Amino acid sequence: MDEFALKVLAWYRRHGRHDLPWQVRDPYVRWLAEVMLQQTTVTAVIPYFQRFLTAFPSVRALAEASQDAVLAHWAGLGYYARARNLHAAARVLTEHYGNGFPRTAEAWAALPGVGPSTAAAIVAFAFGVPAPILDANVRRVLSRYHAVGGRDARALRTLWAHARDHTPAHEAAAYTQAIMDLGALVCRKTPDCAACPVAAGCAFEGEDAPVTRRPRPERAVFMAVIRDPDRGVLLVRRPSHGVWGGLWSLPESVEQHDLPAVVAALGLEGRMGAPCAPIHHAFTHFRLSITPIPVEGVSRGLGVAECHDVMWYKGGGLGPGMPAPIRRLLNQFLEVP
């Protein structure tokens, strides 16, 4: 076996993570966990993983669920295309694989929301297939160990080749977790090289390739908080593509003076209250300022009936799937009416 892999495996037995809740063989569990772990840290994932798995304990249960139920259990975790893709992929799996699963990384990667690293991690963990991964942790380790500069396509190809060369034919599951843990626990942004099992062969010179950060433009929206003593707060479903796709949110407009028309289009009449203090929310690619505007005295009996894209929410329970800042905002409004 590759010397590098031997050392990483030996380190992992003593210092790696062995009790994460998804460390089982079940392909469904590993798939769910790997998708949740995309762009998301372990501590953020754990509570969502457990709730989600309780609600949808099998591929079939997930496939038979509504998208609303799936999004409700994903709400707050972010990157909601993951939930929509997971749901769609569950339906593909039940249709094409029955109660079975793909056995190759290529077949997994053909499913929506499963890219090369996720696919490789799934087959390595569930079936012991020696498929290389290159997530952020592995990439950091290998780019330093082999002194691969740059973040361009050529550097990426080189790193994939190194990942493939290091991945052992046996113990692929343990090695995959081991190299991820090494990146997460030792070869962090500021590496702890004194604790690293492969320091002797490492070519790291102390400088990573620079990351380019784009400036984040500002956007602003106004959101109507339409309250009714009996029915709660009115929510509308967001379009299935774009930010917060498919989640429930508040009626909104880009211009404040357009908000009454948005409310009127829902068949409602009420007084526009004074705007509340804006909420600031940062996305990867822009910053959003949300100004809530309470709408009071909505006439009883008026308003569109609840339908596929409009609902009243009284609070309590899991509730509909809402973006994190909207959830926080509503918690305030529903606590202090």
Place this chain on the structure above:
DNA sequence: ATCCAGGTAC
């Protein structure tokens, strides 16, 4: 307020 952690789809 700003930085930081983290893959896939188009």
Place this chain on the structure above:
DNA sequence: GTACCTGGAT
């Protein structure tokens, strides 16, 4: 290349 999220640390 650009779109897509959140919570925690500083």
